[in-house]
Amino acid sequence: MDLPTLLSAHDLECARGERTLFTGLGFGLEAGRLLLVQGGNGQGKTSLLRLLTGLATPAAGEVRWRGEPIRRARERYHREMAYVGHANGIKEEFTPLENLRLEAGLAGRALDEAAAAQTLSGLGLARCLDLPARVLSFGQRRRVALAALLTAGALLWILDEPLTGLDVHGVALVEELLRDHLAAGGMVVMTTHQPLTLDGVQVQKIRVGDWAPAARR
Amino acid sequence: MDLPTLLSAHDLECARGERTLFTGLGFGLEAGRLLLVQGGNGQGKTSLLRLLTGLATPAAGEVRWRGEPIRRARERYHREMAYVGHANGIKEEFTPLENLRLEAGLAGRALDEAAAAQTLSGLGLARCLDLPARVLSFGQRRRVALAALLTAGALLWILDEPLTGLDVHGVALVEELLRDHLAAGGMVVMTTHQPLTLDGVQVQKIRVGDWAPAARR
Amino acid sequence: MSINWYKYASPATFYGLAGRLIPGFAWAAAVLAAAGLYIAFFLAPTDFQQGEAYRVIFIHVPAAWMGMFIYLVMAFWSAVGLAFNTRLSFMMARALAPTGAMFTFVSLWTGALWGKPMWGAWWVWDARLTSTLILLFLYVGIMALWAAIDDPRRGDRAGALLTIVGAINVPIIYFSVKWWNTLHQGASVKPSGTSMDEVMLAGMLVMAVAAWFYSIAVAFARVRRIILERERHTDWVNAQLERA
Amino acid sequence: MLRFAAPLETREEDASSSSLRFLLTVIRRDLLLAARRRGDWLTAQFFFVMVVSLFPLGVGPEPELLRRIAPGVVWVAATLASLLSLTRLFADDHRDGSLEQMLLSPEPAVLLTLGKAAAHWLIYGIPLLIVAPVLGIQFALPWDAVGVLVLSLALGTPILSLLGAVGAALTLGLRGGGVLLTLLILPLYVPALIFGAGAVDGVISGTGAEAHLSLLGAFFVLSLILTPWVSAAALKVSLE
Amino acid sequence: MLRFAAPLETREEDASSSSLRFLLTVIRRDLLLAARRRGDWLTAQFFFVMVVSLFPLGVGPEPELLRRIAPGVVWVAATLASLLSLTRLFADDHRDGSLEQMLLSPEPAVLLTLGKAAAHWLIYGIPLLIVAPVLGIQFALPWDAVGVLVLSLALGTPILSLLGAVGAALTLGLRGGGVLLTLLILPLYVPALIFGAGAVDGVISGTGAEAHLSLLGAFFVLSLILTPWVSAAALKVSLE
Amino acid sequence: MMEWASWSDFWAMGGYGLYVWGSYAVTFLVILAEVALLRQHGRQAVLKLKRMKQWEEQ
């Protein structure tokens, strides 16, 4: 099966302050594949993901979606992409359900309330449906962010350490979600420091930071 | 060897909003021991740790340090205890070293600058010594918080998921630190969702959340 | 003293007690208000200086008194609550605030309506007027703080601290405003407690007592609701709900 | 257990209707947030009343003097009230990451900033219009002056929200953003302030308010057209 | 690699000297933070200057009128300037967790709040004192009145910082913190405002400033003694 | 009727009718509003508590 390469990066260079985190980074990702961005703390994983989302602009090189630079195809790209960063992106004064409703509204999607409530319950938040996110625990807030990801129904997921703060059941759940998403032809770019068990999934790996060895700064 | 029980909790009850997270929780912890607080997301681990630090007050029961309720022995207790929560407690505009210096100042300790710089380097922050914490990566900021813990030289460590955001080397490092601390007679109360390899350490476990089964709310 | 105060300080007991007392206070307030109004409009003579306009006094003065008095009571309950950690005291403070603010507003409103014919202006920056306005701001501030905090324990304590700081400040504010006003030559007419006709005084006092009973009745009703909400996981509230 | 059902195909939709829906969602979201903070609406009004009431305390109680400074005082207070709330226009959303999420929406960012400014005006501008008459009476303004005061505020407060959004976007994420914001935006507020207070003054002194009001209106239209683009650009720069 | 070396024994130390050291560290920390946010110090002054300068724009240019309202305007502007910065007194430390760390220090919390209020005064109060004479001259105040203006601000601005700390602690982490803080604190500021502006007025009108200044001093002492305790209590309540 | 010659006299209040009756009317309305709100909130609270109890029993 020869799927088309949907997301590709060409010769990316990222500079933060006076440091060049990586140069000449490139890859291509096909539908149904997962790209695992690897590297120790501070090697530039988050910086790379933000370049891929279009929130930050590379010092050199470009990111393409369906062959077009994302700068130009912004609208379409953002319709098909969803991002979960280190910050959860949920409003503390809203309940989980309200948060999902708002995200859907902003993306111009209709939200099926019952389905959303079920998604939240499926993520272990059944007892928190009517609590403002402010009082939720660290892991519960992360789960709300993941629920928002699910209801977005995007083709490409960009996930920055989605497992932080999740307990073992949570991790297993996320693994299942990833498998389902990939099986349905979705794509994932993600980072994590925890071991992932994703049997039957084609994982592509890329390592950042090797590009800029300690000596060169 | 029969060491005295330094930290003990008696019949603790914790209520958040209208929910009772746990009741009748009690334990005793001797010097050189580690207490692992277990439980899934939202079961009340963080809430328990905050009760133990004295930042929150239990709805019933009390926490004792060296036999005295911490309400009364507050000063002494806080001199011998250090806490790392979900938030790192570092100032974003200071460099890691300045952060350590300030924490030491607030605790009334003199800080050996060279030693502090070495601690930071030992935690893999050698290249970030002169960067404001704002630009550090997620994991690097967590490491600064851990460095502050180390320089505090406290007897009792209370750690809320110290491993979040750390890469594999970071996790190994923390495990080593824990072993050293316990071997030197220190005490640790901590939570984590990741597996810990602490050979040769006596680990005491407590599970929160079982105390308040789903049915009773 | 053999009265078991702690028993009455328990919300469960107080809930029942307040429920039994409310009708009494409410009826007393209604009857006294009717009597006061009768005195106000049919017995009290026309004022030789102000004509009939002075009849505003029968609500203006009781309202002004209640506005200030209720703040003091709130401060008292707040202090008790902080000192002895009694939940009921905080609830009392919460129950009183809206009524206090209401009376303060009434005294401002009636004063403004009185001022127009007497001074020719709806409002002057007189010491009494200004400090009443600031009192209203204090009430509003406390209620806004409560509204902003949804954890009841935190709300109770934060509100109590603010109430007490305000209570220490109210006299200071009052004297500062007075001092400020007298240094400039301000409004030439001031509300003055000139020797008053006895019937007038009687009417005012009757109205004041009515306002007092009204406040008690309303505060009790409000405190009952607060108790229900706070104690909803207890058995007695569940039993109460079965009946309601 | 969880079923994954991604509408992987992009839907083609009438672009302008989806833009409008986005705009309305942004506004509704902020209104909802404001509603969740019970009493905020009231609080904004009282803040305004309080700042205005401080002036007699500082300046002294003479009615004649107070009447003369009243238009200026009310307008300055309105400016400050709107500034104080503007500090948080984007900051909260930035901190919890939802601003990034909104920028990742397919709709252009200019709709986002326009929506945020509109919501700000609805929440913080409208209350000012409602309270202003009371303040006018406290300062013994004549009735027609009170009318013009309200009219000038109705035209002027949207300008404050729109311009303020630019400042809020520029200072996003900077330490001390609040104060810095003031520094950047207050000079831009000056024309609104002058025309607004001038209109009321015109009524009191009998020179008429039309000229001032129409200038204010022109300034409003100008900022409505221009500022959302500027704040959208500023927002992107601040998030880099 | 890393050597663990915990001074497991508690050290006995002279309590009062360690308290003093803690207080100074808190102050130094905030000063350092302010220094790190370059330009903040300047910005606070500019806000003050601008608010004051807006008045002639809103009120009109007559020198006689301006001179009469000058003390009030300067004092109201000082109040607002201090309020604006107070919103962040504890909020930043709360968000990043360092407030919790400071409360876990062995020293009592009252020293923390006292230190924070003192630092706030040093950072935001002192600049006002320096700029005030310039503003006084802009409004054509006589020299002796300018002197009293500075003196009254020197006595009054610490009150603003101290009382403001109470409000900042009470509203910590609440939505709408800034406006709410203002709502809570402005009524409490009234005496400072009246005595402060009154003192300057006293000089201008020839009735003398001593009475006002000594009342202001008394109010300062009172708040210095009482408010740190209240804010410490409020801080603990807010963090529960 | 000792003070008043007629009802219209009574309502006129010696020319101050607007002010006197304005005061009394607003006071009456405010008190009425307070009592009404109190009742409404009380009823709402009971309903809400019952609803929540039902949820919990489920």
Ligand code: HEM
């Ligand atoms: C908005 C305007 C007004 C406010 C806020 C106000 C406030 C007050 C307050 C707080 C009191 C109680 C003070 C005390 O007992 O020491 C009071 C009493 C009184 N007021 Fe007013 N007042 C206003 C307007 C007026 C006007 C226009 C008049 C009459 C011309 C007036 C006449 C009186 C009288 C006669 C008393 C009773 C004095 C006493 O018992 O000593 N007030 N007012």
Ligand SMILES: Nc1ncnc2c1ncn2[C@@H]1O[C@H](COP(=O)(O)OP(=O)(O)OP(=O)(O)O)[C@@H](O)[C@H]1O
């Ligand atoms: N202004 C700057 N000057 C120098 N270095 C900078 C600057 N800003 C950021 N950096 C560095 O850039 C890197 C950013 O890394 P990034 O956040 O992408 O890391 P990461 O791989 O996501 O790490 P983590 O696993 O901890 O999340 C960090 O090492 C940081 O120290």
Ligand SMILES: Nc1ncnc2c1ncn2[C@@H]1O[C@H](COP(=O)(O)OP(=O)(O)OP(=O)(O)O)[C@@H](O)[C@H]1O
């Ligand atoms: N006001 C409230 N009403 C109801 N429940 C509340 C309220 N505040 C907090 N909670 C609940 O209390 C729990 C707090 O849990 P805590 O933060 O202690 O969890 P935790 O065990 O640390 O979880 P995590 O592993 O996710 O960090 C959460 O389940 C939260 O939903």
Ligand SMILES: [Mg+2]
């Ligand atoms: Mg990262």
Ligand SMILES: [Mg+2]
């Ligand atoms: Mg936790």
